[in-house]
Amino acid sequence: MISNLINRKLFTLLKVQYSNMLEYRVEIALWAISGIIPFFMLNIWTNNNLNESLNISDTFLSRYFLCAFFVRQFSVVWVVFSFEEDSLMGKVSPYLIQPLNPFFRYFAQHLAEQITRFPFALIIAFFFFIFNPESIWIPNLGILLLSIVSTFLSFLIQFLIQSIVACLCFWTEKASSIERLLFIPTLFLSGLLAPVVSFPAYVKSWIYLTPFPYLIDFPANLLSGNETNISGGLIMQILWIFILFPLFKKIWSEGTKKYTAMGS
């Protein structure tokens, strides 16, 4: 049954959503460009020599932020905004009476968007290497595959967190404001603005207990070939998925009882 779901329903959803995303290719190119925060951060770090006091090399930093850019490109999630709009406009109603959880539609939308983003991300990386030739490296195949897995797990964690928040629409209608609260720790603790290794030791010890460093920092370090606890990181990612998934199922089941089908 699960294989049927993945083989047929998800594959068809993915194909259709990919066709839909291609209708918005300019928009997606702009989104890809808008994700260059890591390059700004790299600039701030290197121009102010912040890395020297922490004994972090320029090459480490530039590879780290390029990989952070890549991980971010393939793990960005906006499901809370889509679900909130669909819920308020009554668009969720027809999906709720189909034999497929509506979140599979959003999931396929995100995957389709990632596929569409891929060539734009490669072009941006190409220009990055032209300006930073010392950063060029070729990760070995094993590491590359593990990084892809880790980036996908990061996407799953973020998708589940946002889906849980999105389900709060059944109670508050404006769940995206709650997502804004989560955006702050995500921004500071995920490694998007600074590698977690640069944080003070006592901060690091508790950050690693949260899901945030496994969203950007861990997969980016893995891909860039920096020293990192690979098995520990992957186990923590899987653990968070095991914690978040039942939570999502519970909140979904309770939330749909509250659904009033407004706007329809």
Place this chain on the structure above:
Amino acid sequence: MVQNIIDVKNLSKSFDISSKEPGLKGTIKHFFRRQTKSLKVIKDISFEIKEGEIVGFLGANGAGKTTILKMLCGLIYPSEGSISVSGYLPFRRRENFLKNITLIMGQKQQLIWDLPPIESFYLNASIYDLDKFEAKKRIKKLSEMLEIDDELFIPVRKLSLGQRMKSELLAALIHEPNILFLDEPTLGLDINAQRNLRKFLQKYNKETNATICLTSHYMKDITSLCKRVICVHEGTISYDGKLDLLLKKLSPVKEILIVCRSEEDAIKLENSGFTVKNKIKNEITIKIENNSITSSLKTILNNFDIEDLFINEPPIDEVIGKVLIKKDYDI
């Protein structure tokens, strides 16, 4: 014996509604201390629907028709009472139940806006576990019935409202559901599109013996599709029965305009005991009870020199309008 496919007992639904006083003071008060009250929109209703029946739900805006449909299809959770649809509790939304039903809401769309409808059809087909061959066969059959073969490959955003509505129907029926919940399906459509849609629904019902629950403010939808109507008034059922019985009850007399050959004949007719509404020269309008129309007309034609006559049916909208504001029709 035809089985009941929908069984509703003592069903109620309440919603929590928050209210706000106008002005800045009201806004501040609302921010700090939100006042909510429970509003019972469906009050202890019971009814049964048999397999293959087409039932129209009539009621004024806010009467509760759509809420009933939403509970029947499992979209919202009932507060009290029980519902059984095709042997399932709708709200549990079991896969087999969902594969048996569909809900179509006028002006609400499930088609993907920027892609041709055919993409949404194949997507729905895979959601309902239809293989590509079967999906293709059903799309062909339904598109022929709906006469939308040419529109399948044009992006939804470029289709007219009527074409979009037909495509919505196709998307909603691709899994050949046994029970159709239609909420204002002809809303916003022109007269021809409305007629085509009604023809299609009649044909679908005839071919598949599907049960159809329909709400509409267009009386033509109700009169041409439904033999039975359920009138909903402020969350309760004010009438549940045959449409023609309701019409007879609400409009027990017909008006007949009789054109006599001479004014003398008209005067003779005026004084012959019929209820006269008005008389202008040789034209006289009389009121006759529905159950004595044939015998009365026979008498008139045999005893008076008549040039022409017209039987005026009261406008159906006007008749049904009465039911929307009255609480109970005991027939």
